[in-house]
Amino acid sequence: MRAFHIWHLIVKSPLTTAGVSILVCVILTAIFAPWIVPYPKDALGATQIKNKFRPPCRAHLFGTDELGRDIFSRVIFGTRISLQIGFIAIGLALAVGVPLGIISGYIGGMVDELIMRVVDVFLSFPPLLLALAIAAMLGPSLNNTMIAIAIAWWPWYTRLLRNEALSVRERDFVQAARALGASCKRIVLKHILPNSMVPVIIQASMDLGSVILTSASLSFLGLGAQPPTPEWGLMVSVGRTYFLTYWWIPTFPGLAIFITALAFNLVGDGLREIMDPRMRRRKIV
Amino acid sequence: MGLTSYILRRVLLSLFVLMGVSIVTFLLAWVVPSNPAIRWVGPRATPEQVARARMELGLDRPVYFRYLMYMKNFLQGEWGISIMTHQPVLRDIATYLPATLELLICGMLIAVIVGIPFGVISAAKNVSLLDHLIRLFSIAGVAVPTFWLGMLFQLIFFKELRLLPSGGRIDTIIMVTSPMQKITGFFLVDSIITGNFGAFKSALTHLILPSLTLAAYPLGLTVRMTRATMLEVLNENYVQTARAIGLKEARVLYIHALRNALGPVLTVLALSFAYSLTGTFLIESVFSWPGLGNYAAKAIPSADYPAIMGLTILVTLFYITLNLFVDLALAFLDPRIRLE
Numbered sequence: 001m002r003a004f005h006i007w008h009l010i011v012k013s014p015l016t017t018a019g020v021s022i023l024v025c026v027i028l029t030a031i032f033a034p035w036i037v038p039y040p041k042d043a044l045g046a047t048q049i050k051n052k053f054r055p056p057c058r059a060h061l062f063g064t065d066e067l068g069r070d071i072f073s074r075v076i077f078g079t080r081i082s083l084q085i086g087f088i089a090i091g092l093a094l095a096v097g098v099p100l101g102i103i104s105g106y107i108g109g110m111v112d113e114l115i116m117r118v119v120d121v122f123l124s125f126p127p128l129l130l131a132l133a134i135a136a137m138l139g140p141s142l143n144n145t146m147i148a149i150a151i152a153w154w155p156w157y158t159r160l161l162r163n164e165a166l167s168v169r170e171r172d173f174v175q176a177a178r179a180l181g182a183s184c185k186r187i188v189l190k191h192i193l194p195n196s197m198v199p200v201i202i203q204a205s206m207d208l209g210s211v212i213l214t215s216a217s218l219s220f221l222g223l224g225a226q227p228p229t230p231e232w233g234l235m236v237s238v239g240r241t242y243f244l245t246y247w248w249i250p251t252f253p254g255l256a257i258f259i260t261a262l263a264f265n266l267v268g269d270g271l272r273e274i275m276d277p278r279m280r281r282r283k284i285v
Numbered sequence: 286m287g288l289t290s291y292i293l294r295r296v297l298l299s300l301f302v303l304m305g306v307s308i309v310t311f312l313l314a315w316v317v318p319s320n321p322a323i324r325w326v327g328p329r330a331t332p333e334q335v336a337r338a339r340m341e342l343g344l345d346r347p348v349y350f351r352y353l354m355y356m357k358n359f360l361q362g363e364w365g366i367s368i369m370t371h372q373p374v375l376r377d378i379a380t381y382l383p384a385t386l387e388l389l390i391c392g393m394l395i396a397v398i399v400g401i402p403f404g405v406i407s408a409a410k411n412v413s414l415l416d417h418l419i420r421l422f423s424i425a426g427v428a429v430p431t432f433w434l435g436m437l438f439q440l441i442f443f444k445e446l447r448l449l450p451s452g453g454r455i456d457t458i459i460m461v462t463s464p465m466q467k468i469t470g471f472f473l474v475d476s477i478i479t480g481n482f483g484a485f486k487s488a489l490t491h492l493i494l495p496s497l498t499l500a501a502y503p504l505g506l507t508v509r510m511t512r513a514t515m516l517e518v519l520n521e522n523y524v525q526t527a528r529a530i531g532l533k534e535a536r537v538l539y540i541h542a543l544r545n546a547l548g549p550v551l552t553v554l555a556l557s558f559a560y561s562l563t564g565t566f567l568i569e570s571v572f573s574w575p576g577l578g579n580y581a582a583k584a585i586p587s588a589d590y591p592a593i594m595g596l597t598i599l600v601t602l603f604y605i606t607l608n609l610f611v612d613l614a615l616a617f618l619d620p621r622i623r624l625e
Contacts, residue, residue, distance in 0.1 A: 015421060120298075121305030124605050125597075129563040133597040136585055137313050213430060217567055220432050222586045236433055240571070243436055244444050244451075251440075254433030261428035269424055269509075 019266025045228030097157030105165025209264025365591030383470025404511020426505025
């Protein structure tokens with residue numbers, strides 16, 4: 001499908017357009033965070049006790065927290081952390097999942113059988129639960145969260161890539177390359193991999209929303225980032241103690257998680273419809 | 286392939302997966318932690334105590350031997366002692382399970398009762414404003430952090446409107462004035478059986494916010510799935526025929542089309558049932574709901590590894606069994622599946 005055609009389909013759906021717009025804003029916020037935040041020191045954990053529990057006002061758009069830190073600054077900086085967790089965790093999962101998927105799909109036979117059975121086992125855990133158990137066993141830290149999420153996510157990519165590779169393997173151009181005497185390495189790297197990656201990349205970008213949600217959930221349970229990191233899940237978790245009196249402390253970080261996850265899901269949903277012609281929007285009379 | 290051989294194959298596959306799961310949980314419990322013995326005796330233990338713990342835990346034995354011991358204990362129902370409650374993990378689970386199941390069932394009921402009609406309407410009114418709104422609602426349900434949604438509900442319905450309680454399972458005063466007889470462990474059922482209507486009302490009001498929060502995720506998935514499969518089914522010839530012979534639209538949608546769209550929806554429901562069980566870890570802690578989720582949320586910060594592993598195994602077992610049942614039910618109902 002041509003890029004222009006895909007773009008046309010995206011623009012045609014208001015929900016997908018909304019998702020793309022929010023996502024662009026989120027990414028720009030993450031990039032320009034240091035220039036946007038009014039109180040950069042607060043974002044990194046400086047305390048201003050005399051300012052604590054200020055409700056939202058002009059000086060502090062989202063109010064201040066229990067240590068007097070500007071919540072707006074912390075939420076803006078949190079964008080970087082959440083996106084970073086998302087990209088690194090998915091990157092790690094792809095780094096494990098893609099090679100295994102290629103091996104499984106291209107070599108086939110016993111190797112395929114073995115890898116796919118391991119994949120089956122990992123897929124039989126609910127992902128949040130597996131990530132939670134691994135993070136609990138590794139100990140609470142941001143790095144461990146990313147490792148835990150990657151371990152819970154790689155099998156999805158392995159299975160997807162394997163199925164793609166299986167079908168690409170039988171295509172004429174691969175047969176032709178083989179007949180011309182191309183090496184196994186060349187066939188895999190130059191022909192199979194580039195031609196089976198598209199669905200995997202799409203799936204991975206759709207997963208970013210759930211990964212960000214999962215990492216926030218782990219932080220909420222005390223397994224992810226540790227104070228004073230301005231991580232959204234952690235901010236909601238800490239704000240819980242005060243929220244019936246000072247509603248703004250957990251509300252804004254939570255809203256940030258919601259909006260980011262929503263944007264990724266809207267885009268993902270749109271992409272899925274575009275990729276699956278049966279679901280393409282049409283009027284049923 | 287006949288039904289019997291399909292069932293046999295599916296059950297064998299599940300058994301194989303179960304074995305794999307047991308290996309993964311074993312590795313998680315006994316290999317991933319850098320030093321399980323120190324973890325067992327605590328950080329202030331002397332080297333002698335650590336050495337003794339290593340012996341007692343069998344950490345000096347080869348890995349395969351430890352795995353077999355782990356399986357033996359597991360099958361005998363010895364899932365370890367919770368560090369937090371000093372009770373056997375399995376007994377803790379039995380204590381907290383009914384509260385969680387009650388919450389889970391109510392949440393799933395909301396998801397089904399609201400989700401399926403929403404999905405049908407969204408598909409029937411494809412590409413209308415209503416369709417867009419329902420889709421936005423369903424995607425929001427999947428994307429919303431449940432722990433935050435729960436807190437918002439508390440803020441609105443407890444603090445501002447003073448309509449509903451903020452947490453717990455029943456009023457403490459009710460528990461004193463008209464105590465609940467424990468029969469099934471489900472407060473709603475027990476209070477009805479015993480005719481204790483004060484307790485029933487209190488239990489019901491306490492259940493509303495947590496089950497609405499819990500419903501968000503499965504509700505979103507159900508709407509999405511119902512919509513997607515309905516869109517496919519509505520294009521089939523028999524639906525056109527049903528319309529052509531002049532059946533009412535509601536009858537075409539809810540009787541003829543929906544029946545054939547329900548298979549994938551059932552699978553998604555089973556899947557999200559097990560997902561929501563993990564979701565209770567977050568929701569129950571927000572609503573101080575005395576169930577497994579709250580138990581898990583407390584076990585995590587206190588590094589109660591036996592409890593965490595026990596819960597992981599329980600939820601996964603639940604997940605695999607549920608999947609198996611759904612697959613078997615679908616195969617029973619739809620002969621095409623057996624042939625695939």
